[in-house]
Amino acid sequence: MKYSAPRDVDTNVAAGANDAGDGANTNNNGNTGADVGAGDSASTGDNDKVVASDDANAGADTNDIVVGIANVHIDDDANDVAKANGDVGAGVDANTNDCASVKSSADVDNVNANVSVGTNGDTNANVGADIEEKKLGLPSHTDKNLLTVLYQYEIEGLEVLTKDEKWIRVKPSHNTFVVIAGDSLHALMNGRLFLPFHRVRVTEKKKTRYSIGLFSTPNRDYIIEPPKELVDEQHPRVFKPLTYVDLMSFYHTEVGRRARSTLHAYCAVSGA
Ligand SMILES: O=C(O)CCC(=O)C(=O)O
Ligand SMILES: [Fe+2]
Numbered sequence: 001m002k003y004s005a006p007r008d009v010d011t012n013v014a015a016g017a018n019d020a021g022d023g024a025n026t027n028n029n030g031n032t033g034a035d036v037g038a039g040d041s042a043s044t045g046d047n048d049k050v051v052a053s054d055d056a057n058a059g060a061d062t063n064d065i066v067v068g069i070a071n072v073h074i075d076d077d078a079n080d081v082a083k084a085n086g087d088v089g090a091g092v093d094a095n096t097n098d099c100a101s102v103k104s105s106a107d108v109d110n111v112n113a114n115v116s117v118g119t120n121g122d123t124n125a126n127v128g129a130d131i132e133e134k135k136l137g138l139p140s141h142t143d144k145n146l147l148t149v150l151y152q153y154e155i156e157g158l159e160v161l162t163k164d165e166k167w168i169r170v171k172p173s174h175n176t177f178v179v180i181a182g183d184s185l186h187a188l189m190n191g192r193l194f195l196p197f198h199r200v201r202v203t204e205k206k207k208t209r210y211s212i213g214l215f216s217t218p219n220r221d222y223i224i225e226p227p228k229e230l231v232d233e234q235h236p237r238v239f240k241p242l243t244y245v246d247l248m249s250f251y252h253t254e255v256g257r258r259a260r261s262t263l264h265a266y267c268a269v270s271g272a
Pocket of ligand 1: 138
């Protein structure tokens with residue numbers, strides 16, 4: 001999400017371009033959103049049904065928990081209410097049954113306290129620091145939080161890198177949300193949930209693109225480490241324990257910003 005700088009920031013710089021994935025919590029990516037607060041829910045609509053499709057998961061390893069991104073389609077005449085309430089268990093359950101054991105862990109139930117919502121508007125101009133970046137609304141990145149729910153309003157731009165390294169463009173649709181796993185959830189799942197790189201590339205020259213994001217983040221002091229059920233001989237520990245706050249602090253260092261993957265640069269177990 002991006003793109004128009006917040007009112008108090010130099011408008012020639014895309015404030016969001018280097019701060020992707022922070023959500024509104026850090027308030028430095030141009031989001032105009034506010035924290036919804038612990039335990040709050042953002043319903044996607046009354047009496048709507050959420051259907052997760054796995055189109056974006058081509059090439060996923062079936063031994064792992066595969067779904068790092070889902071298209072969530074709201075079907076007007078169904079009865080389930082979809083909640084994007086930042087509950088890790090709920091978010092993961094929607095994607096795969098493999099996570100039932102994870103949900104049963106008391107620790108995991110406590111991960112999440114904050115859900116923030118951001119809205120963004122963007123024109124195609126003045127985005128990014130160099131020419132290549134100008135073609136992009138937002139460079140390739142992973143979100144740092146747990147789960148992001150994205151909605152594009154009419155103008156497309158969101159692209160997601162699949163496991164077989166192909167960029168797919170997500171078409172906006174009035175009843176489709178995209179759910180993206182972030183670094184924190186990837187670490188919590190011991191790397192067994194696909195962590196999708198994504199970017200925004202705005203090609204529409206004349207119109208402003210708007211998107212809205214719902215960012216769930218872990219409690220600031222919560223130590224993110226996988227439940228024992230997700231660590232075994234075939235799946236050794238991939239990341240050292242971390243907190244979201246420390247990950248974000250690292251991200252704001254020069255090394256952190258340069259790293260292709262903030263999470264891996266910060267706390268990957270060597271040799272894993
Ligand atoms: O605007 C979008 O569709 C995506 C934004 C995004 O990736 C982010 O804010 O992290
Ligand atoms: Fe993102």
